[in-house]
Structures are given as structure tokens and as C-alpha cells.
Amino acid sequence: MGGLAIDGGRPVRDVSQKPWPAWPIFGEPEKSNLLEVFESGHWFYGKKVKEFEEKFATFQGANFGVSCTNGTAALEMALYACGIKAGDEVIIPPYSFIATASAVLRMNGVPIFADINLETCNLDPEDTERKITERTRAIIPVHVGGLPADMDAFKLIAQKYRLKLIEDACHSWGSQWKGKGTGALGDCGAFSFQMSKNITSGEGGILLTEQEEIADIARSFSNCGRSKTGQWYQHVLAGTNLRLTELQAAILLGQLSRLKEQTEHREKTARILDEALKNVPGIETIPSDERVTRRSYHLYIFRFIGEDWKISRDRFVELLNAEGIPASAGYPPLYRNPLFQEKSLTAVCSLSCPRYGRTINYTNVFCSQAEKASWQTVWLPHWLLLAPVEEMADVVEAIRKIRAFF
Numbered sequence: 001m002g003g004l005a006i007d008g009g010r011p012v013r014d015v016s017q018k019p020w021p022a023w024p025i026f027g028e029p030e031k032s033n034l035l036e037v038f039e040s041g042h043w044f045y046g047k048k049v050k051e052f053e054e055k056f057a058t059f060q061g062a063n064f065g066v067s068c069t070n071g072t073a074a075l076e077m078a079l080y081a082c083g084i085k086a087g088d089e090v091i092i093p094p095y096s097f098i099a100t101a102s103a104v105l106r107m108n109g110v111p112i113f114a115d116i117n118l119e120t121c122n123l124d125p126e127d128t129e130r131k132i133t134e135r136t137r138a139i140i141p142v143h144v145g146g147l148p149a150d151m152d153a154f155k156l157i158a159q160k161y162r163l164k165l166i167e168d169a170c171h172s173w174g175s176q177w178k179g180k181g182t183g184a185l186g187d188c189g190a191f192s193f194q195m196s197k198n199i200t201s202g203e204g205g206i207l208l209t210e211q212e213e214i215a216d217i218a219r220s221f222s223n224c225g226r227s228k229t230g231q232w233y234q235h236v237l238a239g240t241n242l243r244l245t246e247l248q249a250a251i252l253l254g255q256l257s258r259l260k261e262q263t264e265h266r267e268k269t270a271r272i273l274d275e276a277l278k279n280v281p282g283i284e285t286i287p288s289d290e291r292v293t294r295r296s297y298h299l300y301i302f303r304f305i306g307e308d309w310k311i312s313r314d315r316f317v318e319l320l321n322a323e324g325i326p327a328s329a330g331y332p333p334l335y336r337n338p339l340f341q342e343k344s345l346t347a348v349c350s351l352s353c354p355r356y357g358r359t360i361n362y363t364n365v366f367c368s369q370a371e372k373a374s375w376q377t378v379w380l381p382h383w384l385l386l387a388p389v390e391e392m393a394d395v396v397e398a399i400r401k402i403r404a405f406f
């Protein structure tokens with residue numbers, strides 16, 4: 001076994017000799033689609049965008065798809081289309097990317113943090129219900145790493161309190177809850193196609209919905225406020241330009257053609273890791289849930305219980321990286337960002353809005369489970385899971401090797 005790689009020992013995986021799969025992946029479908037668009041002379045919002053919107057919506061089991069420039073824009077579009085207005089509270093988890101919160105602020109809403117379930121890292125329905133006030137208008141569960149949040153519970157809460165349910169599905173292309181795709185489970189869902197994502201056009205996004213009215217408002221918002229039936233220079237709402245290009249759609253169509261097969265492979269390799277890691281003391285894997293019928297595994301997440309190991313999670317991540325396993329620490333709670341901790345936030349329109357009529361102090365927010373997750377989680381990237389099944393043994397060996405030293 002030798003010493004730890006960080007101390008000069010031989011790494012479990014010498015990535016210069018045995019690299020992990022490269023990401024992004026592209027091939028003939030992307031190349032021929034792109035050439036077709038180049039030669040068509042039509043590079044703007046046309047046939048390929050429409051084809052991708054329809055195919056991706058169908059893949060997730062939704063009726064409508066409205067593409068846009070990125071996942072952040074898709075969330076903003078979703079909030080707008082769901083009628084979120086100045087002073088409206090929107091419940092979100094703190095364990096997410098900043099866009100989940102910043103989209104609410106940018107659409108003049110007030111983000112209210114509810115805690116997560118530590119086992120899944122997803123928004124906790126019980127704490128969500130506790131955070132509901134007469135100002136609450138929407139909930140945004142995030143399907144963290146591609147694991148669907150408990151959508152049965154969130155649907156019941158949304159119905160009971162007449163709230164909009166917006167899925168942050170920016171990690172969950174292909175994920176399914178009881179056979180139905182994410183993004184088609186609530187009122188609408190937002191996806192990202194940024195370069196680190198499981199299907200990508202460098203940047204890009206889409207909103208999916210079952211409801212024509214939401215799709216129409218989102219379309220209008222993303223296309224300069226134009227209406228379905230109006231003239232080109234007629235604008236019915238204060239929209240913006242969030243349009244995807246034909247070139248991006250050409251790439252995404254190629255990416256989509258591999259998504260099912262890649263997702264199945266990631267599920268297979270993730271199962272191998274689950275089996276092997278559940279026997280390592282001080283490692284907690286995410287328990288399986290039979291309601292999750294497909295999982296994108298944008299991230300393979302496990303928790304590192306530092307007290308068991310006598311080293312910190314951050315040190316563990318460094319040691320793993322040195323052994324040739326690309327791992328990273330998870331999110332810090334969103335409310336810890338200077339955006340929420342410093343006085344400048346009082347200048348954010350929605351929080352000083354007379355319509356809100358309240359003051360909110362994020363320095364008092366504390367979500368104990370999100371705090372724990374922020375110092376326990378370890379993420380492995382989705383492209384590692386695309387390696388041949390037998391190569392998962394390197395991940396397990398590296399973790400066991402480090403364990404033997406502590």
C-alpha cells in the first residue's frame with residue numbers, strides 16, 4: 001500500500017497514466033447538428049431550439065419546455081411565471097448554489113431559509129411547513145446532486161397552503177420520482193446546461209411545466225415580452241431576452257441522445273460505491289428510496305464523519321485528491337454569504353420594499369442540518385461515474401487506504 005500520496009507515497013490512481021473520463025463529451029451528433037445549423041444560415045431561435053425543447057420536455061415527461069440562457073434565468077423565469085411579486089416570501093434550502101436564492105431576490109421576492117434533511121441533503125418538508133407565513137407564495141425544493149426531493153410531501157404542503165411549487169432541477173436531467181421526471185412534478189422546474197452539468201452547451205437552461213399558462217408567460221418573458229399571437233414589434237409584458245441560440249440547441253440535441261445511457265451507467269457505478277462504502281466506518285452514504293426511480297447522479301454525495309476519523313473533512317478531501325480521486329467539499333449554507341451577512345443587503349429592493357412591511361435579519365438564520373452538511377459532505381463529480389464499473393475500486397481503495405492511517 002505504501003504511504004499516503006500526499007506524503008510522497010504512490011497514489012492509488014496515477015491520473016497521468018490512468019485519467020478519469022474527460023468532460024464534456026461530444027461526438028458525431030453534435031458535429032453534424034452544428035454543421036447543419038451553420039449551413040442553414042439560421043443561427044437564431046428556430047427549428048433546433050424548438051426540437052430540443054420538445055425532446056427534452058418529453059424526456060422528463062413534461063408538456064412544455066421554454067429554453068433560456070442558463071439555469072439562473074430559468075429560475076427567474078419560473079418565479080415570474082408563477083406570479084411572484086415584491087414582498088412575497090419564497091422558501092428555499094440553504095444547501096444549494098447561490099442562484100436558488102439570488103433568483104428570488106432578483107425577482108423582488110424574499111428568500112426564507114428552511115433546513116434540509118441531513119441524510120439526503122434535500123429541503124426538509126417539516127421545517128418548510130414551519131417557515132410558512134401569510135406572506136409565503138412559493139417553495140423551491142432543490143434536487144441536490146440529482147436526488148429528487150420528497151415531492152409527495154411538498155405537493156401536499158403546496159396544496160394545503162396554496163403555494164406555487166418550483167423545482168430547482170438544475171442537477172436532475174433524467175431523474176424521476178415514482179416514474180415521473182423532475183421538472184414535471186411541481187408547477188414548473190428549472191434546469192441548467194452549464195458546462196459542468198450532465199448535458200451541456202457551455203451555458204443554457206430550460207423551464208419545464210405541465211401548464212400552458214406558465215409556459216406562455218415564461219416564453220413571453222424570455223422573448224422580450226412578445227406574445228404568442230402578436231406582431232414582432234408588439235410587446236405585452238416587461239420581459240427580457242433570454243433566448244438560446246440554434247448552435248446551443250444543436251449541441252444539446254447531441255448531448256440528449258446520450259443522456260439515458262449515461263444516466264444508467266452512472267446509476268450502476270453509484271450502486272457499486274454505495275455497496276462498498278456502506279461498510280467503511282465514518283462514511284455515511286445516502287440511503288436508497290424506492291420512490292426515486294431514476295437518479296442523474298450529477299454528484300455522488302457521501303458524508304464524512306470527522307469524529308470517527310480524527311481528521312477534518314477538508315483534510316480528507318485533500319488526501320483523496322492526492323490519491324487521484326477528484327473530490328470536493330459541498331456547499332456552505334447560502335445564508336453565510338456576505339450577500340446575506342453584510343449591511344449591503346438592506347439596499348436590496350425586495351427587502352426594503354414597503355409592500356413587504358417587515359424587516360428580516362439573515363445574521364440570525366441558523367439551519368443546524370445544513371451547517372452539519374456543510375462540514376460533512378464530500379462530492380464526487382458525475383464524470384467519474386462514467387468510468388468503467390471496475391474502476392470504482394480505485395475510489396474505494398483510496399478511501400480504505402486513508403482510513404488505515406487514521
Ligand SMILES: Cc1ncc(COP(=O)(O)O)c(C=O)c1O
Binds near residue numbers: 170191193
Ligand atoms: C442547484 C443549482 N441551481 C441553479 C443553478 C444555476 O444554473 P446556471 O449556472 O446555469 O445559471 C445551478 C448551477 O450550478 C445549480 O447548481
